[in-house]
Amino acid sequence: xxxxxxxxxxxxxxxxxxxxxxxxxxxxxxxxxxxxxxxxxxxxxxxxxxxxxxxxxxxxxxxxxxxxxxxxxxxxxxxxxxxxxxxxxxxxxxxxxxxxxxxxxxxxxxxxxxxxxxxxxxxxxxxxxxxxxxxxxxxxxxxxxxxxxxxxxxxxxxxxxxxxxxxxxxxxxxxxxxxxxxxxxxxxxxx
Amino acid sequence: xxxxxxxxxxxxxxxxxxxxxxxxxxxxxxxxxxxxxxxxxxxxxxxxxxxxxxxxxxxxxxxxxxxxxxxxxxxxxxxxxxxxxxxxxxxxxxxxxxxxxxxxxxxxxxxxxxxxxxxxxxxxxxxxxxxxxxxxxxxxxxxxxxxxxxxxxxxxxxxxxxxxxxxxxxxxxxxxxxxxxxxxxxxxxxxxxxxxxxxxxxxxxxxxxxxxxxxxxxxxxxxxxxxxxxxxxxxxxxxxxxxxx
Numbered sequence: 005x006x007x008x009x010x011x012x013x014x015x016x017x018x019x020x021x022x023x024x025x026x027x028x029x030x031x032x033x034x035x036x037x038x039x040x041x042x043x044x045x046x047x048x049x050x051x052x053x054x055x056x057x058x059x060x061x062x063x064x065x066x067x068x069x070x071x072x073x074x075x076x077x078x079x080x081x082x083x084x085x086x087x088x089x090x091x092x093x094x095x096x097x098x099x100x101x102x103x104x105x106x107x108x109x110x111x112x113x114x115x116x117x118x119x120x121x122x123x124x125x126x127x128x129x130x131x132x133x134x135x136x137x138x139x140x141x142x143x144x145x146x147x148x149x150x151x152x153x154x155x156x157x158x159x160x161x162x163x164x165x166x167x168x169x170x171x172x173x174x175x176x177x178x179x180x181x182x183x184x185x186x187x188x189x190x191x192x193x194x195x
Numbered sequence: 196x197x198x199x200x201x202x203x204x205x206x207x208x209x210x211x212x213x214x215x216x217x218x219x220x221x222x223x224x225x226x227x228x229x230x231x232x233x234x235x236x237x238x239x240x241x242x243x244x245x246x247x248x249x250x251x252x253x254x255x256x257x258x259x260x261x262x263x264x265x266x267x268x269x270x271x272x273x274x275x276x277x278x279x280x281x282x283x284x285x286x287x288x289x290x291x292x293x294x295x296x297x298x299x300x301x302x303x304x305x306x307x308x309x310x311x312x313x314x315x316x317x318x319x320x321x322x323x324x325x326x327x328x329x330x331x332x333x334x335x336x337x338x339x340x341x342x343x344x345x346x347x348x349x350x351x352x353x354x355x356x357x358x359x360x361x362x363x364x365x366x367x368x369x370x371x372x373x374x375x376x377x378x379x380x381x382x383x384x385x386x387x388x389x390x391x392x393x394x395x396x397x398x399x400x401x402x403x404x405x406x407x408x409x410x411x412x413x414x415x416x417x418x419x420x421x422x423x424x425x426x427x428x429x430x431x432x433x434x435x436x437x438x439x440x
Contacts, residue, residue, distance in 0.1 A: 098319070101298055105324055111296065114328035154323050161319035165298035192318065194297035194309055195415075 020050075021069040021180060025057040026089055028082040029109040029149060030075025033166040034100040035059070038072070040169035048173075051180050065092045070179065074166075076102040077150040078109050081143035090156040095179065098152045099172075101165040101194065110149040117145050160185060164193050207251075207271040214265035221249050221260040224273070230426035231273050232282050232311050234289075235348035236261040237398055240357065246348060248282050248311065283315040291322035292371070294329065294343035295401075301410040302402030304418025308346055310425030325371075332377070334385035338396070339405045345375045350398040358394035363387045375403070 027035055035058060041048065056065040065071070071093030077083055090096055101107035112120050125134045152158050162175050171191040178185040204211040207224060214223035219242060224231050233249035236242050244259035251260045252272040260273070272278065289295075289308060297303045332340040347366060355363040363384075367376045379386035389395065396404060415421070419428060 101296070104319055105290075105296075106326070107296065108298070110324075110326065111299075113326040148326060151324065153319065153321070158319070163318055187318070190421075192313060192316075194312070195300070195303040 020053040022055045022067070023052045023057075023070045023072065024055040024065045024068045024089060024093060025059065025072040026065075026074070026085055027058050028073060028075030028085060028103070028152075029078035030100060030102040030107065032058070032074070034074035034103075034164075037164075037166035037169050038172050041173045042169070044173055048176065052176075065089055068093045069095065070176075071096045072099050073097065073103055073152060074099045076106045076109055077146060077152065077155060079143040079145045083146075083155060086152060086156055095159045096152075096156065097160045097162060097175075097179075098158045099162045100167060101163065103152050104161055104163055105151050106149040107165065110151075113148040117147055121145075162187070165195050168193070203265075203267040205265055205267060205269040205271055208274045212265075212271075218265050219261055220251060220253070220258075220263050220265050220269075220271055223265045224260065224271075225430055228430045229273075230314075230430050231260050232314055232426075233261060233429075234286075234307060234311060234346065234400060235350065237350050237353075240350065240353045240398075243349065243353075246285065246346070248285050250278065250281065252278065279315055282311075283317055284321075286312050286315060286317060287319075287321045289346050290317075290320035291324045292327070293345065294324075294326065295320075296343075300341075300344065300402040301405060301412075302344070302399075304415060304421055305413070306402060306420075307400030307425065308344075310420040310428075313420070314425050329374070332384045333407075334383040335387075335389065335407075336385070337391050337407055338384060338389060339407055340375075340377070340384050341403055341405065342375055344401040345403045346401055347373060347375070348400060350400065351375075351395045351404055354398045355389075355393065355395040361388045361393065361395075363389045363393070363395060 025035065039045065054060045055068050056062045065088055071089045073086065073089060073096065075082070077086065098104055102109060106113065121136045125131065125136045160179070162171065164171060168191065171187055174191055175185045175187060202213045203216070204213050205220070206212070207229060210229065212223055212227045212229060218226070221231050221233060221236060221242070222238065231249050231251060235246040236249060242261035244262035247259055249260040250257050253263060253269050286308070290312070295308070297309060300306070303309060329342040331342065349366065352364045352366065355361045363378050365376050365378060366373055368374055376382065377384050377387050391406065396406070
């Protein structure tokens with residue numbers, strides 16, 4: 005149903021924006037911080053509809069307005085997911101330290117992958133009769149963990165480990181309202 | 196300086212800034228409460244203008260404000276979109292060149308590099324991170340050296356040589372291979388004369404030179420730049436320099 009503003013001009017009917025989220029090589033802390041906006045979630049869900057997300061358990065991303073990605077790229081599947089998100093989302097947002105610069109998973113970057121796997125699954129403390137997993141369904145690890153912007157264009161970066169709920173709320177409400185997101189001192193933190 | 200001489204001023208971003216002869220543009224601006232982002236400058240040591248973050252335009256020409264003497268009548272631009280973007284690029288290079296994983300760094304919240312990056316509105320390091328392999332030196336009983344965070348500002352080198360008279364630190368290599376070394380045949384900090392009381396212990400703007408056994412002493416929310424941005428701290432009171440106040 006079309007509405008009319010006070011001056012009689014037609015107002016475009018409001019459509020809920022479609023938002024997808026993904027958690028790649030991260031700890032899910034950024035998603036927890038999103039949930040930490042508490043009762044503002046109700047307001048948010050008035051404005052957006054969730055598409056593919058660990059929160060909806062929908063696996064494949066359809067056409068979306070905004071994609072929020074937590075975590076960096078540590079394996080081949082991460083790269084496929086990221087590319088699918090980029091192909092489907094008008095605005096792609098890297099959320100949190102791991103998405104921005106690899107974060108904690110990237111602390112393995114100066115260690116050879118073979119050495120990493122051998123320590124974790126064969127020679128590490130407490131490992132008995134270990135073996136390096138090689139099921140064909142397991143995505144192959146990348147030689148190094150990469151930030152998202154190494155592979156696709158990222159439109160916005162939301163720093164933090166995790167970004168605070170207030171920072172996420174400020175960012176999303178700005179973006180949804182069509183304003184350039186501004187995160188002033190105190191809201192942006194790299195830690 | 197004679198009492199009769201009128202105060203000398205230059206103009207910066209449309210404001211008159213008074214200075215005394217011998218002051219640089221940066222020191223005069225800071226004294227006047229006008230912040231210019233800077234990294235390798237420290238008021239107790241001779242400026243050497245290497246990081247270029249404090250670059251301003253003097254009468255239209257770019258100069259490092261820490262090494263450029265203030266001159267009467269000069270017109271200085273500092274707070275412009277163009278200079279902010281250039282400074283941001285320099286800081287992004289530094290982030291991408293080292294391993295700056297703020298969540299695990301005990302200097303986080305009191306780090307000059309981080310504070311300047313916040314000030315410049317850095318949301319991403321933009322460039323592809325190089326992830327250099329820089330093993331830490333934990334050989335010293337009281338001090339940890341985490342080279343991952345070094346930005347080659349040479350403040351520890353200057354402090355150890357000039358103030359401590361020890362020459363514990365130096366830079367070696369050129370270009371992208373340039374790195375901080377210590378003055379011992381073994382290459383280990385434990386075999387140098389570094390002591391906790393050294394000036395060199397207090398000047399690192401990032402989290403390279405750290406006292407052992409007192410990490411994360413200041414809780415999040417109470418760290419140096421948690422309450423005020425670096426632009427306010429730098430022109431107001433100068434807190435203790437080791438980040439462990």
